[in-house]
């Protein structure tokens with residue numbers, strides 16, 4: 001398995017041979033940064049945990065060198081930060097018993113540049129080696145440019161595959177912007193009720209990001225709980241936690257579909273719902 005950068009890594013927590021480790025994948029998450037996977041993809045990580053026939057693989061596209069740093073990490077160089085963030089990502093892969101953790105090590109600048117072919121090419125290779133049934137990435141209304149860049153590269157890579165080799169489902173998930181605003185019929189509910197202890201550990205290992213006072217651990221678990229409770233106003237909670245997803249599958253079933261039109265469709269339905277309620281209640 002050869003990626004564009006010599007510094008790219010494939011970490012296999014259980015030590016299986018790489019080809020075998022990757023080919024067992026059923027659920028694949030493609031994320032921008034170290035810790036995004038654990039924030040947005042708790043449901044598939046849980047679904048695969050200790051299941052002999054389901055395996056989760058994570059892909060982190062960027063090198064982590066530009067990460068914010070504070071506390072004991074305040075004086076770390078970019079290179080030291082890159083190393084610590086990759087080490088944290090491997091700890092999470094170990095705790096979550098991932099099939100494999102791929103670290104592509106691109107700079108954010110390259111991932112954000114649609115003209116650069118390398119990120120898409122590495123994702124195509126990853127998809128061919130893993131053949132996942134389900135793919136999770138950032139949602140297209142996220143407010144972080146690199147996240148949206150990763151989601152667009154993911155769609156571009158899947159579109160390059162022959163139709164019979166594409167995953168069955170592609171979901172865009174929550175990190176920098178929740179998806180509570182989607183109409184309920186547009187929401188994909190990913191249940192995170194199971195293994196809350198494991199979810200806490202999975203985010204807790206990213207000490208370099210939390211140490212500066214950004215409590216991603218508490219915020220992420222809180223968002224899951226809030227999503228579950230505020231989802232239905234008239235029913236008791238049936239889930240202890242939910243992460244919301246945006247179904248991006250139509251964009252990979254039809255490679256010619258306009259991406260912006262598809263995403264703005266969610267916004268237009270939200271807009272129409274607001275206008276209708278205000279009119280009815282006036």
Ligand SMILES: [Zn+2]
Pocket residue numbers: 032033036144147175
């Ligand atoms: Zn991120």
